[in-house]
Amino acid sequence: MIASFGPEARVTAALRSPGRLVVAYDAECQLCIRCRHWLESQPTYVPLDFLDAGSPAAKAWLDSFGAWLGVELVVVSDRGEVWIGPAAFLMCLWATTEYREWSYRLSGPALAPVAERFFRMVSARRSGLGRALGPGGCDDGQCRHRS
Amino acid sequence: MPNPFLVPVYLIYTAVSIGLVFWLARTLFRNGAIFLEDVFEDNEPMAQAVNRLLVIGFYMLNLGYAALLLKSESAPDAISAVEVLAQKLGVLLLSLAVLHFVNMYVFYRIRRRATAAVLPPPVAHHGMVQPTWSPTLPAPPLPAPPWPVAP
Numbered sequence: 001m002i003a004s005f006g007p008e009a010r011v012t013a014a015l016r017s018p019g020r021l022v023v024a025y026d027a028e029c030q031l032c033i034r035c036r037h038w039l040e041s042q043p044t045y046v047p048l049d050f051l052d053a054g055s056p057a058a059k060a061w062l063d064s065f066g067a068w069l070g071v072e073l074v075v076v077s078d079r080g081e082v083w084i085g086p087a088a089f090l091m092c093l094w095a096t097t098e099y100r101e102w103s104y105r106l107s108g109p110a111l112a113p114v115a116e117r118f119f120r121m122v123s124a125r126r127s128g129l130g131r132a133l134g135p136g137g138c139d140d141g142q143c144r145h146r147s
Numbered sequence: 148m149p150n151p152f153l154v155p156v157y158l159i160y161t162a163v164s165i166g167l168v169f170w171l172a173r174t175l176f177r178n179g180a181i182f183l184e185d186v187f188e189d190n191e192p193m194a195q196a197v198n199r200l201l202v203i204g205f206y207m208l209n210l211g212y213a214a215l216l217l218k219s220e221s222a223p224d225a226i227s228a229v230e231v232l233a234q235k236l237g238v239l240l241l242s243l244a245v246l247h248f249v250n251m252y253v254f255y256r257i258r259r260r261a262t263a264a265v266l267p268p269p270v271a272h273h274g275m276v277q278p279t280w281s282p283t284l285p286a287p288p289l290p291a292p293p294w295p296v297a298p
Contacts, residue, residue, distance in 0.1 A: 016267040016268075017265070017266075017267045017268065018268065045264060061276065061277075062276055064274070064276060065274065065276065076276060076278070077272070077278070078278055079278050080275045080276050080277060080278035081272035081274075081275060082272055082273055082274045082275065082276055083268075083270065083272050083273060084273045087270040087271075087272075087273065090269055090270050091268060091270065094266075094268055094269055100263045100266060101259075101263060103268075103269045103270075104266070104269045106269075107269040107270050
């Protein structure tokens with residue numbers, strides 16, 4: 001992972017990277033809302049936008065992936081690439097400054113199966129987990145958002 | 148004079164430890180520069196400044212530690228004098244080795260943080276959509292297809 005990065009390699013890597021990500025999450029579930037607030041409080045390498053997966057805008061835009069909306073996490077880049085499920089979770093980690101290395105670790109051969117099962121499990125049980133956590137969002141706007 | 152061998156032991160120890168620290172610091176300075184120029188490639192003076200500060204810290208830490216190690220209890224004959232000298236140099240070298248690896252780890256951390264900023268996504272995407280939606284900007288119109296559309 002710590003390959004030599006000359007100026008040309010840096011440019012190539014930058015060209016292969018999205019400049020912006022849209023996170024289409026389930027705005028009905030408390031856990032997802034908490035995760036969104038956490039992600040908003042993180043410093044990131046690329047700007048993140050959040051989109052309610054149940055909204056008409058999301059349905060119209062991501063029509064070809066409609067079956068996944070609200071079921072699995074969906075992340076879309078500014079170039080139109082779509083990631084679904086565990087890969088979308090990894091893209092959220094990839095966007096953060098603190099945990100970009102973890103996105104590589106969790107997608108590596110050693111941890112990828114475990115991470116995939118974990119993300120699928122959390123995603124499938126998110127409503128139950130959210131109920132267990134209780135409503136604890138950020139309705140008053142007093143939590144640690146970037147802006 | 149109860150310990151006639153202590154003075155030569157001290158002299159040799161001082162000379163060897165100063166030489167060793169100087170040599171190691173020069174090596175660190177020369178090779179660390181390559182690492183740091185890669186990290187601060189758009190800011191050459193910054194790379195030199197960080198490198199110089201690291202080496203200064205290395206000098207202070209090691210010379211101070213070597214000075215603290217100098218004192219020894221007794222060396223009544225030549226054999227024990229050699230043993231005392233060898234033990235001191237051994238402890239000094241091992242400590243320098245530990246510090247050296249700490250230093251290398253610091254360089255590694257600095258460089259890893261810099262390379263993480265340009266790493267591409269770790270996973271391949273599943274599909275494509277029109278990249279139109281944005282929370283602030285209205286969607287741009289779709290470009291006309293370049294091929295003739297069948298009626």
